[in-house]
Amino acid sequence: MTPTTIAVATRRRKPIDVWRWVGRIFLVLILLYTAVPMIWMLLTSIKSGFAALQFPPQWWPDEPTLASYHKLLDPTNSVGEDFLRFFWNSFFVSTATTILAVIVAVPAAYAFSRFDFPGRKFLFFSVLLRNMFPAVIFLVPLFILMRLLGLVNTHGSLILTYLTFGLPLAIWLLKGFYDNIPYQLEQAARIDGATRFQAFLLIVMPLSTPGIIATAIYSFIGAWNEYIFAYTFLSKNDQLTLPVGVQRFFSENTTDFPGLMAASFMMSLPVVVLFLLLQRYFVRALTEGAVKQ
Amino acid sequence: MTMATRLADASLRVETERTGVLQQVWARRADYLYVLPAIVVMLIVIAYPIYYTINLSFFNTPPSLQLRDKNFVGFDNYSLILNSDVFWRVTANTFIWTIASTLIAFVLGLGAALALNRDFAGRSVLRAILIIPWVISAVAASYIWKWIYHSDFGVIGAVLVGLGLADRPPNLIDSVGTVLPSLIVVNVWREFPFAMIMLMAGLQTVPDQLLRAARVDGASAWQRFWHVTFPHLQGVSTVTILLLAVANFNSFIIPWIMTGGGPSNASHIWITHIYELAFGRQRWGVASAYSVLLFLILMTLGYFYVRALSGGERKERGA
Numbered sequence: 001m002t003p004t005t006i007a008v009a010t011r012r013r014k015p016i017d018v019w020r021w022v023g024r025i026f027l028v029l030i031l032l033y034t035a036v037p038m039i040w041m042l043l044t045s046i047k048s049g050f051a052a053l054q055f056p057p058q059w060w061p062d063e064p065t066l067a068s069y070h071k072l073l074d075p076t077n078s079v080g081e082d083f084l085r086f087f088w089n090s091f092f093v094s095t096a097t098t099i100l101a102v103i104v105a106v107p108a109a110y111a112f113s114r115f116d117f118p119g120r121k122f123l124f125f126s127v128l129l130r131n132m133f134p135a136v137i138f139l140v141p142l143f144i145l146m147r148l149l150g151l152v153n154t155h156g157s158l159i160l161t162y163l164t165f166g167l168p169l170a171i172w173l174l175k176g177f178y179d180n181i182p183y184q185l186e187q188a189a190r191i192d193g194a195t196r197f198q199a200f201l202l203i204v205m206p207l208s209t210p211g212i213i214a215t216a217i218y219s220f221i222g223a224w225n226e227y228i229f230a231y232t233f234l235s236k237n238d239q240l241t242l243p244v245g246v247q248r249f250f251s252e253n254t255t256d257f258p259g260l261m262a263a264s265f266m267m268s269l270p271v272v273v274l275f276l277l278l279q280r281y282f283v284r285a286l287t288e289g290a291v292k293q
Numbered sequence: 294m295t296m297a298t299r300l301a302d303a304s305l306r307v308e309t310e311r312t313g314v315l316q317q318v319w320a321r322r323a324d325y326l327y328v329l330p331a332i333v334v335m336l337i338v339i340a341y342p343i344y345y346t347i348n349l350s351f352f353n354t355p356p357s358l359q360l361r362d363k364n365f366v367g368f369d370n371y372s373l374i375l376n377s378d379v380f381w382r383v384t385a386n387t388f389i390w391t392i393a394s395t396l397i398a399f400v401l402g403l404g405a406a407l408a409l410n411r412d413f414a415g416r417s418v419l420r421a422i423l424i425i426p427w428v429i430s431a432v433a434a435s436y437i438w439k440w441i442y443h444s445d446f447g448v449i450g451a452v453l454v455g456l457g458l459a460d461r462p463p464n465l466i467d468s469v470g471t472v473l474p475s476l477i478v479v480n481v482w483r484e485f486p487f488a489m490i491m492l493m494a495g496l497q498t499v500p501d502q503l504l505r506a507a508r509v510d511g512a513s514a515w516q517r518f519w520h521v522t523f524p525h526l527q528g529v530s531t532v533t534i535l536l537l538a539v540a541n542f543n544s545f546i547i548p549w550i551m552t553g554g555g556p557s558n559a560s561h562i563w564i565t566h567i568y569e570l571a572f573g574r575q576r577w578g579v580a581s582a583y584s585v586l587l588f589l590i591l592m593t594l595g596y597f598y599v600r601a602l603s604g605g606e607r608k609e610r611g612a
Binding site for chain 1: 314317318321323324325326327328330331332334335337338339341342343344345346349358360401404405407408409411419421422423424425426428429430431432433434436437438440441443445446448451454455462482485486490491494495514515539542543545546550564567568571572577580581584587588591592594595598599602
């Protein structure tokens with residue numbers, strides 16, 4: 001580094017930074033692309049059914065009303081009764097899936113991270129590969145299997161099949177976390193007389209809590225948003241989860257766009273809140289495996 | 294691989310004597326106890342369905358799905374597929390959909406990641422807003438955009454008419470020419486945040502000293518990006534593009550809810566077509582044969598995916 005290059009560099013920094021402006025304009029445009037549909041959903045959801053069906057549209061609702069939300073959340077009318085039941089079904093199925101996926105994935109991920117048993121590579125890559133296969137490939141045979149087990153039209157069928165995508169992902173995410181926990185901690189515990197399993201339970205588990213939380217959220221969001229299995233396996237109205245339920249009851253009455261937008265908002269709210277609260281863990285877990293060079 | 298696991302591996306290697314595979318398996322049987330529940334679940338919900346799909350693809354199974362009455366037809370289902378016009382139509386759609394969605398989502402994600410890579414007030418709020426479409430349910434996204442595209446009351450139509458670009462609101466998702474691009478816009482809306490998150494994490498690994506050195510040597514912003522930042526992003530970019538491509542190839546919810554594959558198959562992609570063949574028309578054998586073909590394509594993509602990932606691992610190990 002000679003003094004002249006420093007001089008050149010400082011002189012070059014003077015003029016307006018074109019790229020910074022390109023970046024700002026780009027951010028504004030992409031913010032519009034992202035936010036406008038969501039804002040439009042919210043604005044429509046507080047219109048009356050009549051106000052929504054105008055052309056050109058009311059950009060800002062003349063008489064904003066929360067009627068659609070009242071209808072969805074009031075258990076004494078049929079729409080609210082259904083909607084709240086779908087909500088509960090989604091919550092139940094997602095929670096059960098999450099608990100099962102974490103219980104099964106934690107020891108498996110730990111083994112993939114720590115042990116070097118024959119078949120380890122093959123098993124881990126089949127876990128990775130599973131993430132590539134669409135639900136549709138599994139749908140017909142699983143439908144047959146669920147019929148054999150008598151699980152069609154039960155939440156059991158969903159909880160079991162949601163493990164097809166929840167489990168491989170959970171194993172992948174958790175392995176990344178275990179890889180980053182120093183092995184010496186367990187060694188120290190084992191020198192002090194703990195068995196390998198005790199070391200895992202008492203030392204590694206508590207340290208991987210953030211990873212387990214992130215994995216649980218990921219699995220919950222995946223199950224909450226799942227559509228195709230629920231759409232195929234469930235037909236009874238009182239069993240439906242939100243994505244399918246909302247579709248069912250609005251396909252009967254397609255003109256209620258404020259209702260549909262309010263339902264879309266209510267359906268997205270829990271996962272968005274969950275995500276925003278814990279996005280730091282979540283993003284770290286997601287990118288850890290892919291970014292390491 | 295981190296120091297810790299390398300140590301773990303080393304200590305395990307000391308414990309393991311040079312023995313046959315079966316003896317090793319027996320010696321490490323306790324290790325398998327940790328993986329066993331996962332293996333059992335994976336066998337039931339993954340291995341069994343794959344086997345069964347291959348099996349069904351060689352049979353003609355009655356619409357009632359009475360397996361007793363299925364009869365063996367060899368490769369008939371496959372030749373039926375390859376000789377149909379719809380197959381080629383849907384395949385073309387799938388490629389347009391996958392490639393366009395992947396590239397646009399990647400480029401937008403890269404742009405957003407780069408623009409968010411400097412410090413400014415409100416950066417984390419902005420980032421959080423940009424991520425939201427990726428988190429919300431695809432079903433909700435489909436309804437939101439269906440409403441936006443609505444041919445009578447849609448906001449896009451209103452804007453186009455308002456600006457004098459159209460006499461009356463266009464039927465964006467009801468006409469063969471515009472339906473696929475319109476759905477790609479929705480899909481990219483949901484997916485670019487994923488690319489953004491991955492690439493933002495990737496940008497953290499670009500060494501500051503290198504960028505500063507390049508700046509001192511008088512490299513322009515573009516040169517710094519092209520010669521320093523971009524090469525460092527190559528690993529993440531490969532993985533991101535592959536994951537996006539696979540996700541797009543496997544899309545179901547957006548095309549299914551927004552158009553159901555219509556009008557006249559213009560927005561059918563492989564997945565929605567398979568679904569319709571199976572659960573719409575009860576043609577289980579043909580749908581299974583489609584699934585097997587899909588499986589083969591994905592295995593090929595998977596080969597590259599695993600290679601991209603294990604390439605990274607090899608580098609870590611310094612081998």
